[in-house]
Amino acid sequence: MQEKYLPSDIERAAQQKWAASQAYRADEASDRPKYYCLSMFPYPSGKLHMGHVRNYTIGDVLARYHAMRGYNVMQPMGWDAFGLPAENAAIANNVPPAAWTYANIDHMRTQLQALGLAIDWSRELATCKPDYYRWEQWLFTRLFEKGVIYKKMASVNWDPVDQTVLANEQVIDGRGWRSGALVEKRDIPMYFFRITQYADELLTGLDTLPGWPERVKTMQANWIGRSVGVRFAFPYTLDGRDEKLWVFTTRADTIMGVTFCAVAAEHPLATRAAADNPALAAFIAECKQGSVAEADMATMEKKGMDTGLMVTHPLTGEEIPVWVGNYVLMSYGEGAVMAVPAHDERDFGFARKYGLSIRQVIDARESASKLQQAIADTRSNRALSAEEAEYAEEFAEHATEFTDRNWQEWYGSKAGVCINSGKYDGLSYTAAVDAIAADLSAKGLGEKKTQFRLRDWGISRQRYWGCPIPIIHCDACGDVPVPAEQLPVVLPEDVVPDGSGNPLNKCADFVNCVCPTCGGAARRETDTMDTFVESSWYYARYACPDYAGGMLDARADKWLPVDQYIGGIEHAILHLLYARFFHKLMRDEGLVSSDEPFANLLTQGMVVADTYYREDSSGKKTWFNPAEVELRDGAAFCKTDGQPVTVGGTEKMSKSKNNGVDPQALIDAYGADTARLFTLFAAPPEQSLEWSDAGVEGAHRFLKRLWKAVHDHLQAHGSVAACMHGNPGNLSDEAKTLRRQLHQTIQKVSDDIERRKQFNTAIAAVMELMNALGKLEGDDAVTRSLRQEVLEAAVAMLAPMVPHISETLYAELEPGAAMTWPAVDETALVQDEIELMLQVNGKLRGQIRVAATAAREAIEAVALASEAAQKYLQGQPPKKVVVVPGRLVNIVA
């Protein structure tokens, strides 16, 4: 055995061995239980970053662990290959996005292989290849025919200088990132997936996913946002016609407090009013500036303008003014809202700003005083219900006089009763909503309705580098889906975009086509699909990537659902919701039989790093990679020009902030095992991992110590053939303790990997075991045998994390043997005596030793007799003694 640990040699050898034996090819014929382990596939941005290393290492640990446990494991890999960065690179370097993408894939595949991942490369796919996206186009045409996909107008960010649609990311402070022009909202026709039709199932389906983190399920549930309310109308007469202004509210109980209505700038009523009101037209034009991003809409100053139009309150008949509000979203609900300034904080602020009236219709004081009475009653006879208790807590402190000067927390609460509301006075929230909904319904002006916050998924992108939407526009036949036998609609790969709109529009060969229905001249759709579409079904295609006869074959049902999905928390909502939605679409097409795609989900935290930038006079920022920056005297400087750079925040490693750390240097210097060990050890998977070069050394040192321990053991004794299996009996106390620690460690590491999915503590436990082994003296057969047992188990336990060194060392320890997961010897875990902590009044004051089987009374007696107890009790009898079995004794003096 080589004395020195030489990572590059052993890693190359191990990887060659795995490749030659096709060690990680998933077995289609096996009758062992399957384990489909999937890490989110990467966007081929150019080179691997630490986020990838972290993601794929975590997945690899779980895949390798389950393989050692006897599962038939499938761990595939592929490329989320369409997307915006390829077009940006094309503009910057004048290369076709296709060539750039394929070159990146080749480079990154090599990098991934250097990490030694147990991947079945025979299943590799790239979403930009026609044999992948043709099935996406096929499904699109099926869904189009079924009406699951439809076309409507929607707003996009428009750069008037570059004459192009911008992604939200490309809008910086309301301006185009390249042109600096003020961005406008523009309405264009787009195709939509009717995801709202599945909203209920997507929501209730969350309850069938115990293997998902609660926080992800909460985020999805809130995103879907099911709310029960009332949809109703304000009638009005305009231009001689009777019309209705529809709104939706979850607070129908406050309907008597409506003092105005607000509509979106794009609302037909606003457009109509602006026709003979130039000031309003100017205001609407102003509203159309800025980005369409919801975060921008929500944080901007709330502004409005009176349309001069009036609508009729459906219950009181009162005339209600209609305003245009820049905070009302056309894409959400009806594009119009009723405003109750007394009981909605945003309406309150709006009414105060524009001098609109505020009318209180809910009072919490009365209910609060009832509750105070109830609380008083509780002291004597009756207990409060949980609902009442909550009610009481909410109002006991807050319920005060209503004032229309300053907003107070309780104004927006549902826990009061109606006042100033005529026949509804005195009704609680539920009763009032029911009564009001019934009255509106009787007038034919509204009814109860369940609404979702979730909106239909617009997938049209005015970009070149994406999957072409398989639609042909014919003047005679309208929008015609491309017939299955004409698929795929192949994207030409030799095009170089120039940043001024979609270059496909200029490709006559692509655009000009024949209508499949009438045979006349027609135009092909040039919009491409949202790249989230490709990533919504790749997990299923991995089961049958070579199938040319359809989207999926029977193998998909064999492997699905994915047993373990691993990916960044930043995908908690969109990607995971779309993939769940797609799974149901494919199920309804008869392609899969399960309802959900991912049985267990691990959301890894982000790898974050410091950001550095310089800002030019126009406010445009140029970002510097941490590798290009050096820190001197608490300031940062660019290494190339020596000039200072501004230190930004610590943020998610990303291309846009250029703060990715190249893991290649790490692998070159220390080997893949060290890189893997460090990323696993530095933080638990779900937490964010702050990158730092320090600490890598420590991981590497541990591997060197491990290597040396095995080397010295074998050097001293040759390989020990007969390793103890089962309880060897005549161990010294010291050896017995070490052997107990070994089997406790096996127990802990198994639990950490399998249940807790926390690898930093698993590694720490093996480190502790190795530290303890180092202290074991002796050279007799029994000690040697124990040493062999510990080393074999330690190497095997580390194998999922550091596969190359483990493979090599295990072959030295047990030549020719297959490395399986070590078994726990229960007999080794037995302890005769245990140590308990002794507390007096909750403070640690000493320890006591008792028999492991000691009864509570015996433990109490030992505790009370102890020196520490005597010192603090000073002869007084204890008020109370708390015994926590196996842990501690607390004496209350």
Add this chain to the structure above:
RNA sequence: GCCGGGAUGGCGGAAUCGGUAGACGCAGCGGAUUCAAAAUCCGCCGCUGGUAACAGUGUGGGGGUUCGAGUCCCCCUCCCGGCACCA
């Protein structure tokens, strides 16, 4: 703004079900080895007071529940992620 999460030594983190706060590692300090250095090995290492034994104090801030709170409840501050065209 809304939704979700986080905050523990000089640093990354541990404490799994309310029960020894700081495991493991990094950095630092002291020592061994060496002609010397690197590497390696051994020891110390939250803060304050004390030679020490020990005592007090300590998990972002404020309050509460409990024999006992990093962990549960209420309020607050700051940081991170998502917000539908970054992926």
